[in-house]
Every structure is written in structure tokens, then in C-alpha cells.
């Protein structure tokens with residue numbers, strides 16, 4: 001008679017992560033990565049880019065944990081909780097392709113933390129966002145800047161880092177720009 005080891009029996013009984021669990025893992029990874037990045041940038045000077053205001057949840061987190069930082073927020077629309085609306089002079093409204101190109105020139109080498117959260121359920125959209133941010137963001141980054149993203153990026157001059165301990169793999173992406 002064929003004996004199946006207990007750990008394999010467990011594996012066979014475990015379903016694929018559900019939509020609910022995938023959302024939970026992604027939010028958990030996002031929260032852990034942001035906390036790690038806040039410690040990494042510490043008191044280093046520099047501005048923050050928040051790409052994808054959405055409902056304003058991660059913007060609220062950034063402004064709460066990085067008081068005093070200049071946080072520039074990108075989105076094509078304002079659809080956030082009313083109390084999470086960024087100040088008008090920090091809100092870069094419009095298509096990210098246009099706004100990020102202009103902002104990268106304006107803030108060349110000054111961004112110490114960039115958080116990109118532009119993904120959706122559409123594969124074509126996500127591929128386009130990955131390519132666009134990968135192409136346009138690097139000139140804005142300060143030496144040693146941290147980039148967090150919900151989508152994989154290919155940033156010239158930056159290296160991919162492992163996710164912080166305890167984070168489930170492949171749910172978020174972390175990069176560090178090269179040193180000066």
C-alpha cells in the first residue's frame with residue numbers, strides 16, 4: 001500500500017490562497033515594507049513620492065509616520081477619504097506618464113523614498129505601469145533611495161532587495177538606488 005507522508009497530505013489538503021488571503025498577504029507585505037523603509041531612511045533628507053493616491057490609505061500612513069516630510073502624491077483623480085486629500089501644492093494630478101516625467105526633472109536626485117501603488121486587476125495595465133515607472137523614476141532618486149512597489153520594476157542603477165523578515169514572498173517589491 002502507498003504511504004503518503006503527513007506533510008504532503010497536508011499540502012494536498014491546502015487550497016490555493018483565496019482572493020481574501022491574497023489581499024491580506026499583500027496588505028501585510030505593504031505595511032511591513034513601509035515600516036521597514038521608514039527606519040531605513042531615518043533622518044536622511046529628501047522628499048517622498050506616493051504614486052497612486054487611491055483612497056489615500058498609504059498616503060495617510062506615510063504622512064503619519066514621516067511628519068515634516070514633503071510628500072508629493074500622484075494620481076489621475078482624487079477619489080480618497082476626504083481627510084486624506086493631500087494639500088493642493090503636493091498633489092500632482094494627471095496621467096502618471098506626464099506627471100512623473102515632469103516631477104523627475106523638477107526633483108532630480110531628491111527623492112529618498114518612492115512608493116508606487118498603481119496596480120489594478122488588469123494585466124496589460126500593470127505591465128504598462130511597471131514599464132513606465134521603471135523608465136521615468138530613476139532620475140528622481142537620491143543616492144541610496146528606497147523604492148517600494150506593488151508591481152515588479154526594472155530601475156536602472158537600483159538593486160532589488162529581499163522583503164523584510166516575515167513578509168510573504170512575491171507580494172511586494174523593494175529596491176535600493178545605488179550609492180553616490
Ligand SMILES: C[S@@+](CC[C@H](N)C(=O)[O-])C[C@H]1O[C@@H](n2cnc3c(N)ncnc32)[C@H](O)[C@@H]1O
Nearest residue numbers: 052053054055056057058075076095096117118
Ligand atoms: C491601488 S490604487 C492606490 C491605492 C492607494 N495607495 C491606497 O492605499 O489607498 C491605484 C491608483 O493608481 C491610479 N492610477 C492608475 N493608473 C494611473 C495612471 N496612468 N495615471 C495616474 N494614476 C493612475 C488609480 O487612479 C488609483 O487611484
